[in-house]
Amino acid sequence: MSTGAWIIIAILALLVGMVLGFFIARKYMMNYFQQNPPISEDMIRVMFQQMGQKPSEKRIQQIVHSMKAVNKK
Numbered sequence: 001m002s003t004g005a006w007i008i009i010a011i012l013a014l015l016v017g018m019v020l021g022f023f024i025a026r027k028y029m030m031n032y033f034q035q036n037p038p039i040s041e042d043m044i045r046v047m048f049q050q051m052g053q054k055p056s057e058k059r060i061q062q063i064v065h066s067m068k069a070v071n072k073k
Contacts, residue, residue, distance in 0.1 A: 039067065 048055035
């Protein structure tokens with residue numbers, strides 16, 4: 001094979017690897033964040049307390065539920 005053909009094969013392999021790597025990394029991160037949400041109920045309580053508010057359990061559950069609903073979209 002000529003040098004030009006090897007260059008084209010190398011470029012195509014690089015592009016395919018980049019595309020596959022992107023989708024594999026995206027899928028991994030989506031699963032990771034679904035299993036390990038970045039904000040927990042305790043963090044929400046602390047944020048409310050820092051703002052000088054005493055959150056009710058109902059309010060905390062509403063926030064957690066709304067965050068999960070947004071993540072599912």
